[in-house]
Amino acid sequence: MKSRGMPTIGQRNRLQYIILGLLNQHPQTGYDLAKAFENEIGEFWQAQHSQIYPMLKRLEAAGEISHEDTVTGEKLAKKKYTLTSAGREKLVTWVSQPSPELTPSKDEFILKLYFIKTANDPRIQPMLREQYQLHQSQLHHLQQRQETVFPNQKAIDQAYGHYLILDHAIERESHYVEWLAQYLEK
Amino acid sequence: MKSRGMPTIGQRNRLQYIILGLLNQHPQTGYDLAKAFENEIGEFWQAQHSQIYPMLKRLEAAGEISHEDTVTGEKLAKKKYTLTSAGREKLVTWVSQPSPELTPSKDEFILKLYFIKTANDPRIQPMLREQYQLHQSQLHHLQQRQETVFPNQKAIDQAYGHYLILDHAIERESHYVEWLAQYLEK
DNA sequence: TCAAAGCATGTAATTAATTACATGTTCGTT
């Protein structure tokens, strides 16, 4: 049974939890959140501001976050959102829940490969080269970010989860590149 | 400018191309396609029958596939779909196109990890163990499929793309498991 | 001082995807 007029957010909607998690790190604006989806978690999830702002309103209506109005300069209005205790509880519950699902990777290149029948198809090598370039440069990008964000042990200790997922992403890209190289003709 | 009444399918909608690719391998029914999304390409894309049947109608309306009615037993009606030459052309165009996009992996476990701040958080080890189990068993599953689907070189030569992506998936899971093991406490 | 890039927030329209609803047949096993 669903109550009238009050739309609820589905259990499986992960965006809400990601926003709660980001706000738990420190209070920030919708704009800041949108940046985070381009940078540190862009490897793992993406969301546009047009999805973020409505979600902030829903979470606030649900009493899981609250905002404070601030002004930059003369009149640029910002809304800095903070977790409420209900929001923090919901976040903890989510993180503590098991994650028994394998999500499909949705890699378009891999899909295309699947539809190529023979090893001597002339399209294979150019495709491999393109992906090699792409993932090689992504690997470099991630490695550089690791150097700047985690220059010492202290930085790692202060954001251990962030360190872990960046390390994971680097390993993943690194092996992807190796896999491609294995099938690349010299 | 968009013509009235005739909804078109977006360029970026990949489901249509996957269906074209599957039908190019051999004519089959919507039910068969739904099975394929659970098995051989389930690692890379998923679609429910409720998404597949409408898409088949749209592709047929667009003249890219056509169907033939067949009957199994007394009266079980099936629709066996085949690519038209327009559909084959569209498929070839898609495969030949560059794929310069990095798709986020949407791994819920990784997202949860990101929100854990310190290395001694008691939730980390149980989470790692759960994922280790999950990916270990997925790895076994993939390896078994490789053995049954590609028992010899001839099988590989006849479905080279399929072989490549299965190999890729196995490598990926294998390294994922290694990565997890590296952070697991003995 | 002016222009461009970036900061900041929103809504509308559309499309993609999931979940639920709905129905009927065939095959294999007990």
Next chain:
DNA sequence: AACGAACATGTAATTAATTACATGCTTTGA
């Protein structure tokens, strides 16, 4: 002969996600 699993096809309702529309302020550098 009866039952359950698998075959087979669809639609409806809902939710998630993308793309487009829309507006205004601030900072930086030429």
